[in-house]
Amino acid sequence: METIAENQKVRTVKKLEKMFGHIDYRNPPELCPVRDVMSVASDQWSILILLWLGYFSVLRFNKLKKYVYGISNKVLSQRLKILEADGYIERKAYPEVPIRVEYKLTEFGQSYVEKLLELAEWMHDNSPKVIANREQYGLN
Amino acid sequence: METIAENQKVRTVKKLEKMFGHIDYRNPPELCPVRDVMSVASDQWSILILLWLGYFSVLRFNKLKKYVYGISNKVLSQRLKILEADGYIERKAYPEVPIRVEYKLTEFGQSYVEKLLELAEWMHDNSPKVIANREQYGLN
DNA sequence: CAGGATCCTAGACGATACTG
DNA sequence: CAGTATCGTCTAGGATCCTG
Numbered sequence: 001m002e003t004i005a006e007n008q009k010v011r012t013v014k015k016l017e018k019m020f021g022h023i024d025y026r027n028p029p030e031l032c033p034v035r036d037v038m039s040v041a042s043d044q045w046s047i048l049i050l051l052w053l054g055y056f057s058v059l060r061f062n063k064l065k066k067y068v069y070g071i072s073n074k075v076l077s078q079r080l081k082i083l084e085a086d087g088y089i090e091r092k093a094y095p096e097v098p099i100r101v102e103y104k105l106t107e108f109g110q111s112y113v114e115k116l117l118e119l120a121e122w123m124h125d126n127s128p129k130v131i132a133n134r135e136q137y138g139l140n
Numbered sequence: 141m142e143t144i145a146e147n148q149k150v151r152t153v154k155k156l157e158k159m160f161g162h163i164d165y166r167n168p169p170e171l172c173p174v175r176d177v178m179s180v181a182s183d184q185w186s187i188l189i190l191l192w193l194g195y196f197s198v199l200r201f202n203k204l205k206k207y208v209y210g211i212s213n214k215v216l217s218q219r220l221k222i223l224e225a226d227g228y229i230e231r232k233a234y235p236e237v238p239i240r241v242e243y244k245l246t247e248f249g250q251s252y253v254e255k256l257l258e259l260a261e262w263m264h265d266n267s268p269k270v271i272a273n274r275e276q277y278g279l280n
Numbered sequence: 281c282a283g284g285a286t287c288c289t290a291g292a293c294g295a296t297a298c299t300g
Numbered sequence: 301c302a303g304t305a306t307c308g309t310c311t312a313g314g315a316t317c318c319t320g
Contacts, residue, residue, distance in 0.1 A: 008254065009250065012253065013195060015257055015261060016191060016194055016195040016257065018261075018264075019191075025209050034263050034264050034267050036267070037271070038184070038260070040270075041270075042182050042187065044175075051160070052160070054152055055153060055160055060301080072293070072295075074292095074303095074305095075292085084277070086270045086274055087269065087270060087274075097300095098300095099300080099301055099302060100302085101303085108273075112262065112266075114148065115258060115259050115262045116259065117155055117156065118258065119182075119255050120159060120178070121155060122255045126252075127174050130180075130227060131173060131177070133248075134225050137224070137225040137226075137227075201281070201282050201283070202281070202282075212313065212315075213283070213284090215312085216283090217282080217283055217284080220283095237320095239282060239320080240282085241281080
Protein backbone atom coordinates (compact mmCIF):
# COMPACT_ATOMS: atom_id res chain seq x y z
CA MET A 1 0.00 0.00 0.00
CA GLU A 2 2.61 2.42 1.09
CA THR A 3 4.67 1.51 -1.95
CA ILE A 4 1.82 2.09 -4.33
CA ALA A 5 1.17 5.48 -2.83
CA GLU A 6 4.85 6.26 -3.00
CA ASN A 7 5.06 5.17 -6.61
CA GLN A 8 2.11 7.36 -7.44
CA LYS A 9 3.80 10.25 -5.74
CA VAL A 10 6.98 9.70 -7.70
CA ARG A 11 5.03 9.64 -10.93
CA THR A 12 3.34 12.87 -9.96
CA VAL A 13 6.66 14.53 -9.27
CA LYS A 14 7.95 13.40 -12.64
CA LYS A 15 5.03 14.96 -14.41
CA LEU A 16 5.54 18.14 -12.47
CA GLU A 17 9.19 18.04 -13.36
CA LYS A 18 8.17 17.97 -17.00
CA MET A 19 5.97 20.99 -16.47
CA PHE A 20 7.93 23.02 -13.99
CA GLY A 21 11.47 21.73 -14.27
CA HIS A 22 12.52 24.18 -16.94
CA ILE A 23 10.79 27.19 -15.41
CA ASP A 24 12.91 29.98 -14.13
CA TYR A 25 10.67 31.09 -11.32
CA ARG A 26 11.95 34.62 -11.59
CA ASN A 27 10.25 35.04 -14.94
CA PRO A 28 7.23 37.26 -14.90
CA PRO A 29 3.86 35.51 -15.21
CA GLU A 30 3.07 36.91 -18.64
CA LEU A 31 5.77 34.70 -20.07
CA CYS A 32 4.04 31.56 -18.86
CA PRO A 33 1.40 30.55 -21.40
CA VAL A 34 0.09 27.82 -19.16
CA ARG A 35 -0.94 30.32 -16.54
CA ASP A 36 -2.50 32.45 -19.16
CA VAL A 37 -4.56 29.69 -20.67
CA MET A 38 -5.40 28.25 -17.30
CA SER A 39 -6.70 31.56 -16.06
CA VAL A 40 -9.37 31.49 -18.71
CA ALA A 41 -10.21 27.83 -18.65
CA SER A 42 -10.32 27.49 -14.88
CA ASP A 43 -12.38 30.56 -14.33
CA GLN A 44 -15.38 29.75 -12.19
CA TRP A 45 -18.01 30.90 -14.63
CA SER A 46 -16.27 29.42 -17.64
CA ILE A 47 -16.13 26.03 -16.00
CA LEU A 48 -19.84 26.06 -15.38
CA ILE A 49 -20.59 27.24 -18.88
CA LEU A 50 -18.47 24.50 -20.39
CA LEU A 51 -19.91 21.78 -18.19
CA TRP A 52 -23.47 22.74 -18.99
CA LEU A 53 -22.64 22.82 -22.67
CA GLY A 54 -21.16 19.37 -22.22
CA TYR A 55 -24.42 18.27 -20.71
CA PHE A 56 -26.83 19.75 -23.21
CA SER A 57 -24.73 19.86 -26.38
CA VAL A 58 -26.50 22.97 -27.63
CA LEU A 59 -27.73 25.90 -25.60
CA ARG A 60 -28.99 29.35 -26.33
CA PHE A 61 -27.99 32.44 -24.45
CA ASN A 62 -30.90 32.67 -22.08
CA LYS A 63 -31.01 28.96 -21.37
CA LEU A 64 -27.36 29.09 -20.48
CA LYS A 65 -28.06 32.01 -18.22
CA LYS A 66 -30.64 30.00 -16.37
CA TYR A 67 -28.45 26.99 -15.81
CA VAL A 68 -25.38 28.94 -14.84
CA TYR A 69 -27.42 30.49 -12.13
CA GLY A 70 -26.30 33.78 -10.75
CA ILE A 71 -24.35 34.84 -13.80
CA SER A 72 -25.14 38.25 -15.18
CA ASN A 73 -25.77 39.26 -18.75
CA LYS A 74 -22.52 41.03 -18.97
CA VAL A 75 -20.32 38.31 -17.59
CA LEU A 76 -21.99 35.58 -19.56
CA SER A 77 -21.54 37.33 -22.88
CA GLN A 78 -17.99 38.25 -22.02
CA ARG A 79 -17.08 34.71 -21.06
CA LEU A 80 -18.74 33.31 -24.15
CA LYS A 81 -16.64 35.57 -26.31
CA ILE A 82 -13.43 34.52 -24.63
CA LEU A 83 -14.31 30.85 -24.77
CA GLU A 84 -15.10 31.22 -28.43
CA ALA A 85 -11.87 33.06 -29.13
CA ASP A 86 -9.88 30.37 -27.36
CA GLY A 87 -11.55 27.71 -29.42
CA TYR A 88 -13.59 25.92 -26.78
CA ILE A 89 -17.00 26.78 -28.09
CA GLU A 90 -18.76 27.66 -31.30
CA ARG A 91 -21.31 30.35 -31.85
CA LYS A 92 -23.96 30.03 -34.48
CA ALA A 93 -26.41 32.82 -35.13
CA TYR A 94 -29.61 32.30 -37.10
CA PRO A 95 -30.84 35.45 -38.80
CA GLU A 96 -34.41 35.08 -37.69
CA VAL A 97 -36.57 37.59 -35.92
CA PRO A 98 -36.10 37.56 -33.06
CA ILE A 99 -32.57 36.37 -33.51
CA ARG A 100 -31.57 32.91 -32.33
CA VAL A 101 -28.04 32.06 -31.25
CA GLU A 102 -26.76 28.63 -30.37
CA TYR A 103 -23.65 27.75 -28.48
CA LYS A 104 -21.96 24.39 -28.51
CA LEU A 105 -18.61 22.86 -27.69
CA THR A 106 -16.01 22.42 -30.39
CA GLU A 107 -14.14 19.14 -30.58
CA PHE A 108 -11.37 20.85 -28.70
CA GLY A 109 -13.75 22.13 -26.08
CA GLN A 110 -15.22 18.67 -25.77
CA SER A 111 -11.81 17.22 -25.01
CA TYR A 112 -11.28 19.88 -22.39
CA VAL A 113 -14.62 19.22 -20.80
CA GLU A 114 -13.69 15.59 -20.41
CA LYS A 115 -10.64 16.59 -18.40
CA LEU A 116 -12.58 19.17 -16.53
CA LEU A 117 -15.25 16.70 -15.71
CA GLU A 118 -12.84 14.42 -13.94
CA LEU A 119 -11.93 17.26 -11.69
CA ALA A 120 -15.54 18.23 -11.18
CA GLU A 121 -16.36 14.65 -10.27
CA TRP A 122 -13.60 14.66 -7.71
CA MET A 123 -15.08 17.84 -6.27
CA HIS A 124 -18.49 16.32 -6.26
CA ASP A 125 -17.30 13.21 -4.45
CA ASN A 126 -15.07 15.02 -2.00
CA SER A 127 -16.86 18.22 -1.18
CA PRO A 128 -18.42 16.72 1.97
CA LYS A 129 -14.97 15.85 3.21
CA VAL A 130 -13.67 19.33 2.52
CA ILE A 131 -16.60 20.91 4.27
CA ALA A 132 -16.10 18.60 7.22
CA ASN A 133 -12.44 19.56 7.36
CA ARG A 134 -13.36 23.18 7.25
CA GLU A 135 -15.82 22.94 10.10
CA GLN A 136 -13.48 20.95 12.26
CA TYR A 137 -10.76 23.47 11.61
CA GLY A 138 -13.06 26.25 12.65
CA LEU A 139 -13.48 24.66 16.08
CA ASN A 140 -9.81 24.96 16.94
CA MET B 141 -13.52 6.80 -35.00
CA GLU B 142 -16.74 8.70 -35.01
CA THR B 143 -18.28 6.02 -32.87
CA ILE B 144 -15.54 6.14 -30.31
CA ALA B 145 -15.85 9.88 -30.02
CA GLU B 146 -19.59 9.55 -29.77
CA ASN B 147 -19.31 6.94 -27.06
CA GLN B 148 -16.99 9.18 -25.14
CA LYS B 149 -19.45 11.98 -25.45
CA VAL B 150 -22.27 9.83 -24.17
CA ARG B 151 -20.19 8.79 -21.20
CA THR B 152 -19.43 12.42 -20.48
CA VAL B 153 -23.08 13.32 -20.54
CA LYS B 154 -23.85 10.48 -18.16
CA LYS B 155 -21.31 11.73 -15.69
CA LEU B 156 -22.72 15.20 -16.00
CA GLU B 157 -26.15 13.78 -15.49
CA LYS B 158 -24.97 12.30 -12.23
CA MET B 159 -23.60 15.65 -11.16
CA PHE B 160 -26.13 18.06 -12.53
CA GLY B 161 -29.23 15.98 -13.12
CA HIS B 162 -30.69 16.54 -9.69
CA ILE B 163 -29.85 20.23 -9.53
CA ASP B 164 -32.65 22.69 -9.53
CA TYR B 165 -30.96 25.47 -11.39
CA ARG B 166 -33.04 28.06 -9.61
CA ASN B 167 -31.27 27.31 -6.36
CA PRO B 168 -28.89 30.00 -5.21
CA PRO B 169 -25.18 29.17 -5.48
CA GLU B 170 -24.62 28.99 -1.74
CA LEU B 171 -26.62 25.81 -1.69
CA CYS B 172 -24.25 24.07 -4.07
CA PRO B 173 -21.28 22.70 -2.12
CA VAL B 174 -19.47 21.72 -5.28
CA ARG B 175 -19.27 25.30 -6.42
CA ASP B 176 -18.13 26.32 -3.02
CA VAL B 177 -15.36 23.78 -2.80
CA MET B 178 -14.42 24.30 -6.40
CA SER B 179 -14.06 28.02 -5.90
CA VAL B 180 -11.31 27.40 -3.41
CA ALA B 181 -9.56 24.54 -5.10
CA SER B 182 -9.61 25.98 -8.59
CA ASP B 183 -8.42 29.39 -7.54
CA GLN B 184 -5.46 30.45 -9.62
CA TRP B 185 -3.06 30.95 -6.78
CA SER B 186 -4.18 27.89 -4.91
CA ILE B 187 -3.56 25.71 -7.92
CA LEU B 188 -0.02 26.95 -8.23
CA ILE B 189 0.64 26.53 -4.52
CA LEU B 190 -0.65 22.98 -4.59
CA LEU B 191 1.30 22.04 -7.69
CA TRP B 192 4.55 23.37 -6.31
CA LEU B 193 3.96 21.55 -3.07
CA GLY B 194 3.38 18.44 -5.12
CA TYR B 195 6.70 19.02 -6.77
CA PHE B 196 8.81 19.77 -3.72
CA SER B 197 6.96 17.87 -0.98
CA VAL B 198 7.96 20.39 1.66
CA LEU B 199 8.29 24.13 1.26
CA ARG B 200 8.67 27.05 3.57
CA PHE B 201 6.80 30.31 3.26
CA ASN B 202 9.42 32.31 1.44
CA LYS B 203 10.41 29.49 -0.88
CA LEU B 204 6.80 29.09 -1.83
CA LYS B 205 6.60 32.78 -2.45
CA LYS B 206 9.49 32.55 -4.86
CA TYR B 207 8.10 29.69 -6.87
CA VAL B 208 4.60 31.04 -7.02
CA TYR B 209 6.01 34.12 -8.61
CA GLY B 210 4.01 37.27 -8.40
CA ILE B 211 2.04 36.29 -5.34
CA SER B 212 1.99 38.79 -2.51
CA ASN B 213 2.57 38.19 1.17
CA LYS B 214 -1.02 38.74 1.96
CA VAL B 215 -2.53 36.49 -0.64
CA LEU B 216 -0.07 33.70 -0.02
CA SER B 217 -0.73 33.55 3.69
CA GLN B 218 -4.44 33.82 3.14
CA ARG B 219 -4.52 31.01 0.60
CA LEU B 220 -2.36 28.84 2.81
CA LYS B 221 -4.82 29.24 5.63
CA ILE B 222 -7.76 28.32 3.47
CA LEU B 223 -5.99 25.34 1.97
CA GLU B 224 -5.07 24.17 5.44
CA ALA B 225 -8.61 24.63 6.70
CA ASP B 226 -9.97 22.65 3.78
CA GLY B 227 -7.56 19.84 4.50
CA TYR B 228 -5.32 20.04 1.45
CA ILE B 229 -2.14 21.03 3.22
CA GLU B 230 -0.46 20.76 6.59
CA ARG B 231 1.35 23.47 8.45
CA LYS B 232 4.15 22.66 10.81
CA ALA B 233 5.85 25.38 12.81
CA TYR B 234 9.18 24.83 14.51
CA PRO B 235 9.68 27.07 17.54
CA GLU B 236 13.15 28.16 16.62
CA VAL B 237 14.49 31.66 16.33
CA PRO B 238 13.84 32.81 13.72
CA ILE B 239 10.77 30.70 13.35
CA ARG B 240 10.61 28.01 10.69
CA VAL B 241 7.37 26.92 9.10
CA GLU B 242 6.95 24.06 6.70
CA TYR B 243 4.05 23.37 4.41
CA LYS B 244 3.27 20.06 2.82
CA LEU B 245 0.38 18.26 1.18
CA THR B 246 -1.85 16.02 3.21
CA GLU B 247 -2.81 12.64 1.77
CA PHE B 248 -6.02 14.26 0.72
CA GLY B 249 -4.21 17.15 -0.87
CA GLN B 250 -1.96 14.71 -2.65
CA SER B 251 -4.93 12.96 -4.18
CA TYR B 252 -6.27 16.28 -5.32
CA VAL B 253 -2.99 17.30 -6.86
CA GLU B 254 -3.01 14.15 -8.93
CA LYS B 255 -6.33 15.16 -10.42
CA LEU B 256 -5.22 18.72 -10.79
CA LEU B 257 -2.08 17.65 -12.50
CA GLU B 258 -3.96 15.91 -15.26
CA LEU B 259 -5.68 19.17 -15.99
CA ALA B 260 -2.46 21.13 -15.78
CA GLU B 261 -0.83 18.72 -18.18
CA TRP B 262 -3.63 19.20 -20.60
CA MET B 263 -3.10 22.94 -20.31
CA HIS B 264 0.57 22.52 -20.82
CA ASP B 265 0.08 20.40 -23.92
CA ASN B 266 -2.68 22.51 -25.40
CA SER B 267 -1.80 26.06 -24.53
CA PRO B 268 -0.10 26.61 -27.89
CA LYS B 269 -3.28 25.59 -29.63
CA VAL B 270 -5.37 27.91 -27.51
CA ILE B 271 -3.06 30.80 -28.14
CA ALA B 272 -3.13 30.06 -31.84
CA ASN B 273 -6.92 30.02 -31.78
CA ARG B 274 -6.93 33.27 -29.95
CA GLU B 275 -4.68 35.01 -32.43
CA GLN B 276 -6.54 33.71 -35.40
CA TYR B 277 -9.78 34.90 -33.87
CA GLY B 278 -8.31 38.33 -33.37
CA LEU B 279 -7.72 38.61 -37.10
CA ASN B 280 -11.38 38.36 -37.99
C1' DC C 281 11.59 34.12 8.94
C1' DA C 282 6.69 34.03 8.73
C1' DG C 283 3.26 36.52 8.58
C1' DG C 284 -0.08 40.57 10.41
C1' DA C 285 -1.89 45.35 9.82
C1' DT C 286 -2.82 49.22 6.85
C1' DC C 287 -3.78 51.78 3.09
C1' DC C 288 -5.02 52.19 -1.47
C1' DT C 289 -6.51 51.44 -6.20
C1' DA C 290 -7.81 48.92 -10.51
C1' DG C 291 -11.00 46.48 -12.40
C1' DA C 292 -14.42 43.05 -11.91
C1' DC C 293 -19.06 42.52 -11.17
C1' DG C 294 -24.36 43.44 -10.59
C1' DA C 295 -28.33 46.00 -11.89
C1' DT C 296 -30.72 48.37 -15.01
C1' DA C 297 -32.05 50.21 -19.26
C1' DC C 298 -31.74 50.02 -24.03
C1' DT C 299 -31.47 48.17 -29.20
C1' DG C 300 -31.08 45.54 -33.78
C1' DC D 301 -33.93 37.09 -28.22
C1' DA D 302 -29.26 38.15 -27.61
C1' DG D 303 -26.83 40.90 -26.38
C1' DT D 304 -24.51 46.18 -25.52
C1' DA D 305 -23.98 50.42 -22.79
C1' DT D 306 -23.67 52.78 -18.69
C1' DC D 307 -23.04 53.47 -13.99
C1' DG D 308 -22.06 52.64 -9.35
C1' DT D 309 -20.24 49.46 -5.95
C1' DC D 310 -17.15 46.79 -3.84
C1' DT D 311 -13.68 43.94 -2.79
C1' DA D 312 -9.63 41.28 -4.04
C1' DG D 313 -5.24 42.16 -4.30
C1' DG D 314 -0.57 44.94 -4.45
C1' DA D 315 2.73 47.67 -1.88
C1' DT D 316 4.66 48.80 2.21
C1' DC D 317 5.87 48.71 6.87
C1' DC D 318 5.97 46.33 11.09
C1' DT D 319 6.79 42.46 14.78
C1' DG D 320 7.11 38.06 17.65
